[in-house]
Amino acid sequence: MDSAIKTGNKTLENNVNSPEYVLEIEHLKKSFDDKQVLNDISLKLKKGENLVVLGKSGHGKSVLIKCIVGLLTPDAGILKVFNKEITDLNKDELTELRRRIGFLFQNSALYDSMSVRENLEFPLQRQDEPLSKEELIPLIEEVLEAVGLLDAIDKMPSDLSGGMRKRIGLARTLILKPAIMLYDEPTTGLDPITSSEISLLILDIQKKYNTSSIIITHDMACAKVTNDRIMVLKEGEFIAEGSYEALENSEDEFVRSFFESTN
Amino acid sequence: MSQPSTNKITAAEIIAEYLPTSFQNFLIELGSMLQFFIDFFKNLFKRGFEWNAFIRQCFEVGYRSIGLVSLTAFIMGLVMTLQSQPTLANFGAESWLPGMVSISIVREIGPVITSLLCAGKIASSIGAELGSMKVTEQIDAMEVSGSNPMKYLVVTRILATTLTIPLLVILSDAVSFCGSWVAVNINSTMSAMLFFNKIFATIEYEDLIPSFIKSILFGFAVGFIGCYKGYNSNKGTESVGVAANSAVVTSSISIFLIDMLVVQITNLLY
Numbered sequence: 001m002d003s004a005i006k007t008g009n010k011t012l013e014n015n016v017n018s019p020e021y022v023l024e025i026e027h028l029k030k031s032f033d034d035k036q037v038l039n040d041i042s043l044k045l046k047k048g049e050n051l052v053v054l055g056k057s058g059h060g061k062s063v064l065i066k067c068i069v070g071l072l073t074p075d076a077g078i079l080k081v082f083n084k085e086i087t088d089l090n091k092d093e094l095t096e097l098r099r100r101i102g103f104l105f106q107n108s109a110l111y112d113s114m115s116v117r118e119n120l121e122f123p124l125q126r127q128d129e130p131l132s133k134e135e136l137i138p139l140i141e142e143v144l145e146a147v148g149l150l151d152a153i154d155k156m157p158s159d160l161s162g163g164m165r166k167r168i169g170l171a172r173t174l175i176l177k178p179a180i181m182l183y184d185e186p187t188t189g190l191d192p193i194t195s196s197e198i199s200l201l202i203l204d205i206q207k208k209y210n211t212s213s214i215i216i217t218h219d220m221a222c223a224k225v226t227n228d229r230i231m232v233l234k235e236g237e238f239i240a241e242g243s244y245e246a247l248e249n250s251e252d253e254f255v256r257s258f259f260e261s262t263n
Numbered sequence: 264m265s266q267p268s269t270n271k272i273t274a275a276e277i278i279a280e281y282l283p284t285s286f287q288n289f290l291i292e293l294g295s296m297l298q299f300f301i302d303f304f305k306n307l308f309k310r311g312f313e314w315n316a317f318i319r320q321c322f323e324v325g326y327r328s329i330g331l332v333s334l335t336a337f338i339m340g341l342v343m344t345l346q347s348q349p350t351l352a353n354f355g356a357e358s359w360l361p362g363m364v365s366i367s368i369v370r371e372i373g374p375v376i377t378s379l380l381c382a383g384k385i386a387s388s389i390g391a392e393l394g395s396m397k398v399t400e401q402i403d404a405m406e407v408s409g410s411n412p413m414k415y416l417v418v419t420r421i422l423a424t425t426l427t428i429p430l431l432v433i434l435s436d437a438v439s440f441c442g443s444w445v446a447v448n449i450n451s452t453m454s455a456m457l458f459f460n461k462i463f464a465t466i467e468y469e470d471l472i473p474s475f476i477k478s479i480l481f482g483f484a485v486g487f488i489g490c491y492k493g494y495n496s497n498k499g500t501e502s503v504g505v506a507a508n509s510a511v512v513t514s515s516i517s518i519f520l521i522d523m524l525v526v527q528i529t530n531l532l533y
């Protein structure tokens with residue numbers, strides 16, 4: 001916040017240039033050793049939009065969103081978040097940016113050795129101006145309420161079910177009030193009822209916190225509920241884009257296969 | 264191989280061409296250790312030291328090793344004394360026993376055995392703990408929430424071992440002396456007063472200081488290598504075991520290497 005005020009003019013300028021996109025990716029490439037994982041990725045994420053990315057296992061979905069938060073460094077291409085090229089940022093600027101992006105890991109990645117409360121406190125206590133214990137309490141209660149798990153506050157992660165872990169993982173990212181949310185397979189491994197609860201939660205979050213989100217999934221029920229727009233990833237490239245209905249009737253067999261497997 | 268090659272040959276190409284792969288990997292590993300070392304120092308002086316985590320690590324590393332270290336040290340002191348007694352008795356030099364045993368304990372056995380025990384107990388547990396945090400993406404999660412995992416996880420652990428292992432060594436030396444005194448009293452009698460007087464008359468600063476410096480380096484090596492192996496472990500569940508295992512092997516080897524270096528340097532100085 002502070003730095004946004006200091007560089008207020010500059011941010012304003014940037015916003016004028018491209019007001020509606022929070023994330024712009026062009027011709028992104030990433031390979032590991034000899035293995036090309038992302039071939040040529042281009043996507044734009046509008047402010048307030050829920051973009052669903054469909055893709056089968058191992059086609060580079062997680063690699064894509066890890067590039068967005070700078071956990072992986074792309075080999076080539078443009079990757080702008082809030083209009084800043086992410087590879088140009090120094091370490092402190094990257095940290096600042098990461099606090100504005102929420103990342104829900106595929107396996108929740110809760111800190112095993114800490115209680116739910118400590119999990120939630122952790123990122124807040126490590127900001128430039130750490131908050132006191134008293135200031136933390138309302139924030140923690142707010143996000144736990146948002147994910148419907150206020151009574152789990154003193155539990156350890158090992159005592160939680162898969163669905164609860166997802167929710168706490170979500171609460172832990174929401175507590176930083178991110179402008180962009182990246183969900184890595186939010187419903188994979190959950191039963192249908194819990195899955196649909198999580199999908200509804202994703203919608204809630206979009207409304208309540210006005211976040212822009214990328215939702216990676218191959219769960220069509222989740223895609224149907226959450227999407228404003230869908231893109232289909234195949235072997236490191238986007239091969240189709242459109243609404244749920246449009247893609248359901250696509251001519252491409254690969255695209256249709258997602259819809260067929262569920263119904 | 265039949266490709267037309269340019270005249271310019273880089274060092275990297277020479278390395279790739281002529282050195283065996285295992286040695287190349289060793290160089291690469293050494294390079295990334297150096298990078299980790301630099302990262303450690305950068306984060307050491309960053310604002311906002313993690314006091315709570317540091318104190319908890321000191322407890323985990325130091326306090327929880329007291330039992331193991333004491334038991335081993337007692338037995339070492341006892342056995343060494345029993346073993347040397349007959350030989351010294353042959354020369355009629357039994358009165359040298361406390362001095363001789365204490366010198367070898369302070370200079371060599373205490374620091375090395377204690378640190379090796381810590382390599383087995385602490386480096387492996389740090390390697391496994393950080394390795395599993397890596398595999399389950401907890402370290403990535405810290406990274407993306409803008410909380411510095413290097414500072415929270417690594418700096419605290421390395422400082423904790425660097426501080427507590429030398430203290431454990433001092434404890435170990437003291438307990439070994441007690442073991443030795445018990446051994447002396449199995450076959451003959453010597454008052455504790457006399458025994459410890461003999462010890463303190465023999466040990467000099469030249470024995471204590473290099474040994475203490477050595478212990479600090481051992482402590483650093485145990486924490487550093489445990490953290491390095493865990494923090495840089497691969498994804499996949501089997502890599503947790505690999506991280507723990509190679510943390511023990513590598514830190515044990517480096518304890519002996521450091522030992523050798525310090526002995527050479529002290530021999531030059533004194």
Ligand SMILES: Nc1ncnc2c1ncn2[C@@H]1O[C@H](COP(=O)(O)OP(=O)(O)O)[C@@H](O)[C@H]1O
Pocket residue numbers: 032037055056057058059060061062063064
């Ligand atoms: N850090 C890494 N090092 C090497 N290969 C990786 C790494 N991360 C991912 N990959 C490879 O990239 C491919 C895509 O992975 P990923 O993005 O995780 O797939 P998914 O679409 O299932 O999320 C996989 O074949 C995986 O083996």
Ligand SMILES: [Mg+2]
Pocket residue numbers: 061062063106184
């Ligand atoms: Mg994935």
